[in-house]
Amino acid sequence: MSTAEETTAGDPQAWAEVTPDAARRLLIAAVEAFAERGYHATTTRDIAGRAGMSPAALYIHYKTKEELLHRISRIGHEKALDILRTAAAREGSAAERLADAVSSFVRWHAGGRTTARVVQYELDSLGPDARAEILALRRQVDAEVRGIVEDGVADGSFDVPDVKGTTLAILSLCIDVARWFSLDGPRTPDEVGALYADLVLRMVGAD
Numbered sequence: 001m002s003t004a005e006e007t008t009a010g011d012p013q014a015w016a017e018v019t020p021d022a023a024r025r026l027l028i029a030a031v032e033a034f035a036e037r038g039y040h041a042t043t044t045r046d047i048a049g050r051a052g053m054s055p056a057a058l059y060i061h062y063k064t065k066e067e068l069l070h071r072i073s074r075i076g077h078e079k080a081l082d083i084l085r086t087a088a089a090r091e092g093s094a095a096e097r098l099a100d101a102v103s104s105f106v107r108w109h110a111g112g113r114t115t116a117r118v119v120q121y122e123l124d125s126l127g128p129d130a131r132a133e134i135l136a137l138r139r140q141v142d143a144e145v146r147g148i149v150e151d152g153v154a155d156g157s158f159d160v161p162d163v164k165g166t167t168l169a170i171l172s173l174c175i176d177v178a179r180w181f182s183l184d185g186p187r188t189p190d191e192v193g194a195l196y197a198d199l200v201l202r203m204v205g206a207d
Contacts, residue, residue, distance in 0.1 A: 076119030159205030
Protein backbone atom coordinates (compact mmCIF):
# COMPACT_ATOMS: atom_id res chain seq x y z
CA MET A 1 0.00 0.00 0.00
CA SER A 2 1.34 3.43 -0.94
CA THR A 3 1.96 6.25 1.48
CA ALA A 4 -0.87 8.18 -0.15
CA GLU A 5 -3.28 5.30 0.50
CA GLU A 6 -2.15 5.02 4.12
CA THR A 7 -2.79 8.74 4.57
CA THR A 8 -6.26 8.36 3.11
CA ALA A 9 -7.14 5.42 5.34
CA GLY A 10 -5.76 7.26 8.32
CA ASP A 11 -7.49 10.57 7.68
CA PRO A 12 -8.25 11.78 11.23
CA GLN A 13 -11.49 13.46 10.13
CA ALA A 14 -12.82 10.22 8.69
CA TRP A 15 -12.56 8.43 12.04
CA ALA A 16 -12.78 11.37 14.46
CA GLU A 17 -15.89 10.00 16.15
CA VAL A 18 -14.15 6.76 17.12
CA THR A 19 -12.77 6.75 20.64
CA PRO A 20 -10.60 5.82 22.41
CA ASP A 21 -7.48 6.24 20.31
CA ALA A 22 -6.71 2.51 20.36
CA ALA A 23 -10.12 1.69 18.86
CA ARG A 24 -9.53 4.28 16.12
CA ARG A 25 -6.09 2.85 15.35
CA LEU A 26 -7.60 -0.61 14.99
CA LEU A 27 -10.27 0.64 12.59
CA ILE A 28 -7.66 2.36 10.43
CA ALA A 29 -5.50 -0.77 10.46
CA ALA A 30 -8.51 -2.89 9.51
CA VAL A 31 -9.37 -0.59 6.59
CA GLU A 32 -5.83 -0.89 5.26
CA ALA A 33 -5.74 -4.66 5.68
CA PHE A 34 -9.18 -5.30 4.20
CA ALA A 35 -8.43 -3.05 1.21
CA GLU A 36 -5.09 -4.72 0.58
CA ARG A 37 -5.86 -8.38 1.28
CA GLY A 38 -9.65 -8.66 1.37
CA TYR A 39 -11.77 -9.36 4.41
CA HIS A 40 -11.53 -13.15 4.38
CA ALA A 41 -7.75 -13.23 3.88
CA THR A 42 -7.16 -10.81 6.76
CA THR A 43 -6.70 -12.12 10.30
CA THR A 44 -7.16 -10.31 13.59
CA ARG A 45 -3.43 -10.79 14.11
CA ASP A 46 -2.79 -8.88 10.84
CA ILE A 47 -4.96 -6.00 12.04
CA ALA A 48 -3.45 -5.86 15.51
CA GLY A 49 0.06 -5.92 14.07
CA ARG A 50 -0.67 -3.00 11.75
CA ALA A 51 -2.03 -1.06 14.71
CA GLY A 52 1.09 -1.82 16.76
CA MET A 53 -0.94 -3.80 19.27
CA SER A 54 -1.19 -7.39 20.48
CA PRO A 55 -4.02 -9.64 19.25
CA ALA A 56 -5.35 -9.75 22.80
CA ALA A 57 -5.57 -5.95 22.89
CA LEU A 58 -7.83 -5.98 19.82
CA TYR A 59 -10.52 -7.95 21.64
CA ILE A 60 -10.78 -5.28 24.32
CA HIS A 61 -12.37 -3.01 21.71
CA TYR A 62 -13.88 -5.38 19.12
CA LYS A 63 -15.21 -8.87 19.83
CA THR A 64 -14.76 -10.12 16.27
CA LYS A 65 -13.27 -9.22 12.91
CA GLU A 66 -16.80 -8.82 11.60
CA GLU A 67 -17.53 -6.20 14.25
CA LEU A 68 -14.65 -4.15 12.86
CA LEU A 69 -16.01 -4.42 9.32
CA HIS A 70 -19.51 -3.56 10.52
CA ARG A 71 -18.25 -0.41 12.27
CA ILE A 72 -16.27 0.65 9.19
CA SER A 73 -19.26 0.02 6.93
CA ARG A 74 -21.67 1.91 9.15
CA ILE A 75 -19.44 4.96 9.51
CA GLY A 76 -18.73 5.00 5.77
CA HIS A 77 -22.36 4.67 4.74
CA GLU A 78 -23.48 7.30 7.24
CA LYS A 79 -20.89 9.68 5.79
CA ALA A 80 -22.05 8.94 2.23
CA LEU A 81 -25.65 9.53 3.26
CA ASP A 82 -24.75 12.83 4.91
CA ILE A 83 -22.98 13.99 1.73
CA LEU A 84 -26.03 13.24 -0.41
CA ARG A 85 -28.55 14.66 2.05
CA THR A 86 -26.62 17.91 2.18
CA ALA A 87 -26.64 18.18 -1.61
CA ALA A 88 -30.31 17.23 -1.89
CA ALA A 89 -31.34 19.83 0.69
CA ARG A 90 -29.44 22.76 -0.81
CA GLU A 91 -31.25 25.54 -2.64
CA GLY A 92 -31.14 25.49 -6.41
CA SER A 93 -32.51 23.65 -9.40
CA ALA A 94 -32.67 19.88 -9.66
CA ALA A 95 -29.72 20.01 -12.06
CA GLU A 96 -27.62 22.04 -9.61
CA ARG A 97 -28.47 19.71 -6.73
CA LEU A 98 -27.76 16.59 -8.79
CA ALA A 99 -24.42 17.99 -9.95
CA ASP A 100 -23.52 18.82 -6.36
CA ALA A 101 -24.56 15.36 -5.15
CA VAL A 102 -22.56 13.56 -7.83
CA SER A 103 -19.43 15.69 -7.57
CA SER A 104 -19.40 15.43 -3.75
CA PHE A 105 -20.07 11.69 -3.78
CA VAL A 106 -17.34 11.09 -6.37
CA ARG A 107 -14.83 13.23 -4.46
CA TRP A 108 -15.45 11.15 -1.36
CA HIS A 109 -14.92 7.88 -3.24
CA ALA A 110 -11.75 9.21 -4.91
CA GLY A 111 -10.19 11.03 -1.99
CA GLY A 112 -11.02 8.25 0.47
CA ARG A 113 -10.76 5.37 -1.98
CA THR A 114 -9.08 2.95 0.46
CA THR A 115 -11.93 3.27 2.92
CA ALA A 116 -14.56 3.48 0.17
CA ARG A 117 -13.41 0.19 -1.39
CA VAL A 118 -13.98 -1.60 1.90
CA VAL A 119 -17.28 0.18 2.57
CA GLN A 120 -18.70 -0.53 -0.88
CA TYR A 121 -17.30 -3.93 -1.80
CA GLU A 122 -17.24 -6.01 1.40
CA LEU A 123 -20.98 -5.99 2.11
CA ASP A 124 -21.36 -9.72 1.54
CA SER A 125 -18.79 -10.43 4.25
CA LEU A 126 -21.17 -9.16 6.93
CA GLY A 127 -23.54 -11.41 8.86
CA PRO A 128 -27.31 -11.17 8.30
CA ASP A 129 -28.10 -8.59 10.99
CA ALA A 130 -25.19 -6.27 10.18
CA ARG A 131 -25.84 -6.64 6.46
CA ALA A 132 -29.50 -5.72 6.94
CA GLU A 133 -28.50 -2.54 8.77
CA ILE A 134 -26.11 -1.48 6.00
CA LEU A 135 -28.64 -2.30 3.29
CA ALA A 136 -31.12 -0.01 5.05
CA LEU A 137 -28.55 2.80 4.85
CA ARG A 138 -28.00 2.01 1.17
CA ARG A 139 -31.71 2.34 0.52
CA GLN A 140 -31.59 5.80 2.10
CA VAL A 141 -28.63 6.71 -0.13
CA ASP A 142 -30.63 5.56 -3.14
CA ALA A 143 -33.67 7.56 -2.00
CA GLU A 144 -31.70 10.82 -1.79
CA VAL A 145 -30.46 10.57 -5.37
CA ARG A 146 -33.76 9.26 -6.66
CA GLY A 147 -35.55 12.19 -5.03
CA ILE A 148 -33.44 14.71 -6.91
CA VAL A 149 -34.01 12.88 -10.20
CA GLU A 150 -37.75 12.77 -9.53
CA ASP A 151 -37.75 16.51 -8.88
CA GLY A 152 -36.10 17.13 -12.23
CA VAL A 153 -38.58 14.88 -14.02
CA ALA A 154 -41.50 16.60 -12.28
CA ASP A 155 -40.43 20.10 -13.31
CA GLY A 156 -39.55 19.02 -16.84
CA SER A 157 -35.81 19.70 -16.58
CA PHE A 158 -34.84 15.99 -16.83
CA ASP A 159 -35.83 13.47 -19.48
CA VAL A 160 -35.71 10.16 -17.59
CA PRO A 161 -38.09 7.34 -18.62
CA ASP A 162 -36.78 4.99 -15.89
CA VAL A 163 -36.02 6.87 -12.66
CA LYS A 164 -35.18 3.77 -10.62
CA GLY A 165 -32.78 2.38 -13.24
CA THR A 166 -31.17 5.76 -13.83
CA THR A 167 -30.62 6.25 -10.09
CA LEU A 168 -28.90 2.86 -9.93
CA ALA A 169 -26.69 3.81 -12.88
CA ILE A 170 -25.71 7.12 -11.27
CA LEU A 171 -24.77 5.51 -7.98
CA SER A 172 -22.87 2.69 -9.69
CA LEU A 173 -20.89 5.21 -11.72
CA CYS A 174 -19.91 7.16 -8.61
CA ILE A 175 -19.08 4.13 -6.45
CA ASP A 176 -16.84 2.54 -9.08
CA VAL A 177 -14.43 5.47 -8.75
CA ALA A 178 -13.11 3.87 -5.56
CA ARG A 179 -12.05 0.82 -7.55
CA TRP A 180 -9.81 2.56 -10.10
CA PHE A 181 -8.86 6.01 -8.82
CA SER A 182 -5.22 6.72 -7.97
CA LEU A 183 -3.62 9.88 -6.66
CA ASP A 184 -0.81 9.17 -9.12
CA GLY A 185 -3.26 9.42 -12.02
CA PRO A 186 -3.85 12.39 -14.32
CA ARG A 187 -6.92 13.79 -12.50
CA THR A 188 -7.56 15.05 -8.98
CA PRO A 189 -10.67 14.04 -6.98
CA ASP A 190 -12.16 17.48 -7.74
CA GLU A 191 -11.58 17.04 -11.47
CA VAL A 192 -13.12 13.59 -11.51
CA GLY A 193 -16.07 14.91 -9.50
CA ALA A 194 -16.66 17.71 -12.01
CA LEU A 195 -16.35 15.31 -14.95
CA TYR A 196 -18.84 12.85 -13.50
CA ALA A 197 -21.30 15.60 -12.61
CA ASP A 198 -21.28 16.69 -16.25
CA LEU A 199 -21.69 13.11 -17.46
CA VAL A 200 -24.65 12.50 -15.14
CA LEU A 201 -26.40 15.71 -16.22
CA ARG A 202 -26.05 14.50 -19.81
CA MET A 203 -27.41 11.11 -18.74
CA VAL A 204 -30.61 12.65 -17.36
CA GLY A 205 -31.03 14.99 -20.32
CA ALA A 206 -30.68 18.13 -18.22
CA ASP A 207 -31.41 21.43 -19.94
